[in-house]
Amino acid sequence: MRYISSEAIANLNISPSTCVDWVREAFLMKNRCQLPPKISLHPQGNDFFNTMPCMLPSEYHTFGCKVVSRIKGSFPALKSEMMLFDSLSGEMTALMNCDWITAMRTGAVAALAINTLRKSDAKIYSIVGLGVIGHAVLDCILATNSDIVVRLMRYKDHAEKTIGQYSGYPNVAFEIADTMEHLVCDADVVISCITDADGLLVPDINLFKPGVLVVPVHTRGFQNCDTVFDKVFADDEGHVKGFKYFSQFREFGELGDVLSGRIAGRANDDERILSYNIGLGLHDVLYGHKILNLINV
Numbered sequence: 001m002r003y004i005s006s007e008a009i010a011n012l013n014i015s016p017s018t019c020v021d022w023v024r025e026a027f028l029m030k031n032r033c034q035l036p037p038k039i040s041l042h043p044q045g046n047d048f049f050n051t052m053p054c055m056l057p058s059e060y061h062t063f064g065c066k067v068v069s070r071i072k073g074s075f076p077a078l079k080s081e082m083m084l085f086d087s088l089s090g091e092m093t094a095l096m097n098c099d100w101i102t103a104m105r106t107g108a109v110a111a112l113a114i115n116t117l118r119k120s121d122a123k124i125y126s127i128v129g130l131g132v133i134g135h136a137v138l139d140c141i142l143a144t145n146s147d148i149v150v151r152l153m154r155y156k157d158h159a160e161k162t163i164g165q166y167s168g169y170p171n172v173a174f175e176i177a178d179t180m181e182h183l184v185c186d187a188d189v190v191i192s193c194i195t196d197a198d199g200l201l202v203p204d205i206n207l208f209k210p211g212v213l214v215v216p217v218h219t220r221g222f223q224n225c226d227t228v229f230d231k232v233f234a235d236d237e238g239h240v241k242g243f244k245y246f247s248q249f250r251e252f253g254e255l256g257d258v259l260s261g262r263i264a265g266r267a268n269d270d271e272r273i274l275s276y277n278i279g280l281g282l283h284d285v286l287y288g289h290k291i292l293n294l295i296n297v
Contacts, residue, residue: 077131197220
């Protein structure tokens with residue numbers, strides 16, 4: 001058994017586009033995995049500890065379990081570790097820090113959902129929340145898209161710093177919004193990467209134009225869209241069926257079923273779509289399996 005640090009994983013220089021490929025692979029094998037819904041425990045307020053087990057298909061001979069926490073005031077807000085086992089022998093093969101994995105698989109899933117469900121001529125991508133996860137989402141979007149406008153919600157100097165950080169990208173123009181109304185009013189894709197929200201982020205549902213795709217990465221702040229938008233997608237039904245308005249979704253499906261062709265995704269460019277990508281232990285464990293193979297080469 002070996003310990004693999006987040007720094008060791010980062011030093012592998014795994015590209016954002018590879019991260020998107022890995023989550024696609026994970027979604028397409030989902031129906032062959034043993035994947036119970038995560039267990040979420042709350043020590044106080046909106047803080048949480050999530051336990052996320054997954055058994056990959058037999059050819060991977062890998063079982064893993066990630067524990068991820070979010071404690072208010074911590075930096076980064078999300079922390080995580082994962083245990084990996086050889087499912088043939090029961091031997092523990094690795095204890096792996098998952099800070100990099102959690103960020104990049106979250107960013108990759110959001111980018112894959114966006115690339116799958118956005119309208120055909122999507123141009124303006126609006127983002128609120130520019131922490132570790134927000135930057136991971138942006139990394140994966142920019143690695144898989146070109147000629148887009150990214151509109152950032154102003155918060156302290158985070159938007160300006162982000163624009164400076166990504167100034168070398170030739171395929172993107174940046175804007176800054178000072179209000180949520182400006183952020184979403186004509187956006188084709190709205191992405192929220194904030195880890196906590198009190199109430200609704202955009203109370204006026206009419207600000208979301210026809211064809212918009214809303215991706216609340218941490219699920220909060222857009223519940224007024226649940227019963228109004230034409231379609232709602234998620235990475236796993238078990239993770240959202242406890243949502244207050246689940247029974248009132250107009251149409252629901254899993255992203256993996258869209259990717260595999262079992263169900264339709266977007267039917268036309270006027271549909272307003274909501275994508276709840278809660279996060280699957282499957283993605284973490286597949287990432288861990290691939291990272292362990294890279295390190296062992």
